[in-house]
Amino acid sequence: MALRVRRTASVMTAMTAGATALAVLTPATALAADDPLQGYGQQKLRWERCAADQPESLECTTVKVPLDYGDPGGRTIGIAVSRIKAGSTAKRHGVLLMNPGGPGAPGLTMPAGMEPLLPAEVRERFDLVGFDPRGVGRSSPVNCGLTADEQALHHPYSAGTFGQDVARARNVADKCWSKAGDLLPHITTRNTARDLDAVRAALGERTISYLGHSYGTYLGAVYTQMFPRRADRFVLDSALDPALVWRGALRGTTEAAELAFTRWTRWAAARDATYGLGATPEAVRTTFWDLVAQADRTPIPLEGQLFDGDAIRAQYPVFVQVEAATTFVVALKAATAGTPAGPSGTVSAAAETPADAPADAPADAPDMDNVVSAAWAVFCGDAGWPRDPEQYRQEAIRDRAARPLAGDLGANIQPCAFWKSTPREPATAVDNNVNALIVQNEWDPQTPLAMAKGMRRALHGARIVTVAGGEGHGVLVTGRPSCADGYATRYLTTGRLPATDRTCG
Incomplete structure (x- = not known):
């Protein structure tokens, strides 16, 4: 680019x-x-x-x-x-x-x-x-002084909320430049x-x-x-x-999620006698998407949280771990029937921020505002990003169609669209x-x-x-x-x- x-x-x-x-x-x-x-x-x-x-x-x-x-x-x-x-x-x-x-x-x-x-x-x-x-x-x-919502990397696309997504991304950029522009x-x-x-x-x-x-x-x-x-x-x-x-990396992660999801459907189907999610990969896939549709109508309560369809899709990283993913989906299915099913195996909220850390990271949590603020500085300072919100909207629509699990989560608009300067050096x-x-x-x-x-x-x-x-x-x-x-x-x-x-x- x-x-x-x-x-x-x-x-x-x-x-x-x-x-x-x-x-x-x-x-x-x-x-x-x-x-x-x-x-x-x-x-x-x-x-x-x-x-x-x-x-x-x-x-x-x-x-x-x-x-x-x-x-x-x-x-x-x-x-x-x-x-x-x-x-x-x-x-x-x-x-x-x-x-x-x-x-x-x-x-x-x-x-x-x-x-x-x-x-x-x-x-x-x-x-x-x-x-x-x-x-x-x-x-x-x-430190940009970001709210919890502004710290999240992933925001699902929908026509009705895209204006809010644009405003959020612009606000993050404005906050960061106001507090740390030097x-x-x-x-x-x-x-x-x-x-x-x-x-x-x-x-x-x-x-x-x-x-x-x-x-x-x-x-x-x-x-x-x-x-x-x-x-x-x-x-x-x-x-x-x-x-x-960097934008290609965010979109590439959701592309790989589809491969992991397909692998998981095969794994779960081979164990239908144990988990009851479907005897074929197609049946397992149908079970999952029926849960997403049901959660969009009525959010599913699980471990003190309410999961709508987008929140379920946001757990896409868990599908690389087939047993944990199965536990999560079984728990969702049980919750819709009002039956406890034990721990869900959902991924932590930290997986939805721009930063990651190895498993040996210290127990004391880092300052997430600093973590996310520094991440946006690097993301936006390393390489150029599209400036037109319409480009993000179109790409989110295309990626969601091609990769239903999480395509829009990686393609939706980000603060780099409104960063106050272009990168000082080429990537x-x-x-x-x-x-x-x-x-x-x-x-x-x-x-x-x-x-x-x-x-x-x-x-x-x-x-x-x-x-x-x-x-x-x-x-x-x-x-x-x-x-x-x-x-x-x-x-x-x-x-x-x-x-x-x-x-x-």
Whole structure:
């Protein structure tokens, strides 16, 4: 998608020079005296325990970076960084930076969450390094003051409510620019990648290794494109397709939901004697859509909530997990008859926000206004979006017809249609030979297998390990044993990728 870039030639030249300067930062004193980013690579970091409720081994610091890399001598912001030191000084290989996803998810406590999930031979070789990306958590957070309704990513399309959808999207954009207009243009994936390289330099490292989940895979891929010589061992867990950033990614997720739904109807039909949803996939499908139609007439009470048809459809991520989906539909069916059926297995409301996080995320909930506000900053700042509300309306109608389960949920109008500026830089075209390992479940509700294959096409030096039959969003980050574990451990400890792409079960 072509992007209009509102920068003068001189400013663009300055930004390019800044990026180039950062790309050649080294931990040594070989920095040129007139390098505008010299000071950022020579910071003296002060480490201290992150928090009393965190492990003593998790220590934190702040790395100073430019707000605008096109003006490295101007305003600065702080990036909150954490680490757990490698278990062995003798075997230490370097640093393993981590990002949990989002965009908008804080990552400062991720080293503590991941440490018990990683094998000893990985922990002894790497300092585990986490960070809150710019705009998030303790790194100059943005907060738009959004209501719960405004924080939701998905709003179903209907002709009668589209005017409200347009007003909501416009209001979110207006709130964000009113409260954080000085920060928003600079909260982008490219700038976060630049921050990663500034952290690398401040840590005194010539290269970084990396573990990114979900959105973190895109951030990692952008880093490999911008700083290919600084990328060591990159593991991308549940990958996005860089070519779909960002509207294409939202619509692609609902396309994959139809495949998962079809698979579920077959699974449930084969178990009709147990669940009673229908003896054929067609019968199971009819049962489901009859429930949706009934809920549209009279919302179905379930676990203290009322589910109308749109609310049922909004649970589409659950269909990648066939047992949980069956439990949910059985519970809905029982509720229509006034019969309790136990827990429903519905997905959490967090699945309807722009951000996601691995299963090891800390129990204390993040500030959802900050999470969602930062997410919109990245979504709208990374790539261009359509400006005409009519285009969203037409696409929502078409996608709902082609993908009845959730097509309109991914295509309806979003705040980026009313963002106050166009992206300052073109979206990053990822196309390089940097080594990386992609690990992917076959059935993932948020970054489907097709997206991971898109990432594999963009990273020619990568290999992908697909977990056949694997369900859910996240492979390594969930802590559940997986056939991909051995591949990741071997790569992180030796740097050796599989000879070819692999599928394991």
